[in-house]
Amino acid sequence: MESSDLYPITRLAAAREAAAVAGLDALLLTPGPDLRYVTGYEALPLERLTCLVLPVKGEAFLTVPRLELPAAEHSPASRLGVEFVPWEETDDPYAAVAARLGGVARVGLADRMWALQSLRFRDALPGTEQVLAGTVLRDLRMRKSPAEVAALREAGAAIDAVHAQVPGFLRAGRTEREVGRDIAEAIIEAGHSIVDFVIVASGPNGASPHHELSGRVIQPGEPVVVDIGGQMPSGYCSDSTRVYCIGEPPAAFAKYYDVLQRAQEAACDAVRPGVSCESVDAAARDVIAAEGYGEYFIHRTGHGIGLETHEEPYIVAGNAEPLAPGHAFSIEPGIYLPGAHGARIEDILICTEESGERVNHRPRELVVG
Incomplete structure (x- = not known):
């Protein structure tokens, strides 16, 4: 079965629309079923941040550790036309994501995001309400x-x-x-x-x-x-x-x-x-x-x-x-x-x-x- 059939590129737009209807400013999807559903990318769950950033307004991008870039580029996510943003070991990827997002009021976090990552995002996006992305993606995934x-x-x-x-x-x-x-x-x-x-x-x-x-x-x-x-x-x-x-x-x-x-x-x-x-x-x-x-x-x-x-x-x-x-x-x-x-x-x-x-x-x- 072709990955393009199982993980069509239209899911990116569908997820963005669902986020907009839910009143979110962006989805932040780390490795797990939510990320794989939207992109087809079965990313390794690591302490290093891999995250699809899908703003309701603006271009999506996938931030990945530099050492994971080759895997991302060879995954089905490469078909989506999103920018891959690698980060170095000494970078703060959470601050970088926050800077690119700008001021956002509500974001949806992947249901399987690690607590250490959700708390880092909370610190990088002070005053931003965090909700579960699963409540936004549930109808699509069901x-x-x-x-x-x-x-x-x-x-x-x-x-x-x-x-x-x-x-x-x-x-x-x-x-x-x-x-x-x-x-x-x-x-x-x-x-x-x-x-x-x-x-x-x-x-x-x-x-x-x-x-x-x-x-x-x-x-x-x-x-x-x-x-x-x-x-x-x-x-x-x-x-x-x-x-x-x-x-x-x-x-x-x-x-x-x-x-x-x-x-x-x-x-x-x-x-x-x-x-x-x-x-x-x-x-x-x-x-x-x-x-x-x-x-x-x-x-x-x-x-x-x-x-x-x-x-x-x-x-x-x-x-x-x-x-x-x-x-x-x-x-x-x-x-x-x-x-x-x-x-x-x-x-x-x-x-x-x-x-x-x-x-x-x-x-x-x-x-x-």
Whole structure:
């Protein structure tokens, strides 16, 4: 996929317009997903300042440490026609940015800007109000373009290929950490450039949604929750959860796994334009609560995904925002019985003009091996 399709030069103007509508004088975007979204540049996050300065009035420029200039010049940012402003080790880049900006009342800082940088900007721009750039860019980033949808489909296929291998990694007598190492290697082999996370939660550890890999030995008859994801060379992320069992599962587990399947299906079926995020959450939650497991569903039903694994929109009670074509998010209800076991089924969906399109296609039934 061409970077010009995934990171079009029109985003610079779109970001400037969004900043103007929000009443900002400029956006200051340091390395992270906001900068990459606008420019395509995956800059190294360093203590040395790299920052796209995008004034509402005036020309944009990218200030970079001198030693990072070659990388910037060979990045997709070189297509934007913005001036590259290198600075030397003994320069004060914050003062230089402030001098070029002049008097500004409100600026938007990249959501992932380091505190040491935001505080330096506060000192260099006294009296200037700082707000999150994410509140300005959120609508742009939420509505995925056809190229972004294609990138998420590619990521979904890649993580599906990893889940297809998981039964071969899971055996009684192996530790979660040993299985996790095999999965991490498979994530890279499947085409990802970065392993974002690997959760292998066996037996009672399955009741902890964000369990870390451990030395626990997997036992016969135990359910194992496998939640995995990574970042593709495109910058777009994958995230999918399936549940496996080493032999026949406990009867209590099999009973609520069936409930969980129905809940996940109900939430996926509820996705269409105009439906609120909270109503999709309710579609899953109502099924689980009706069967008596409501107190064991302890997190939101889903999160947006794109250049970050977790971004807007969030599929959660209290979020009345309507879904729109191009929104991409997870549907991942879970049931967690403390001290016993747990389960979660997760797919990434794209809201289309009519419904929801899954980008993950591995079977959702419990995989018994």
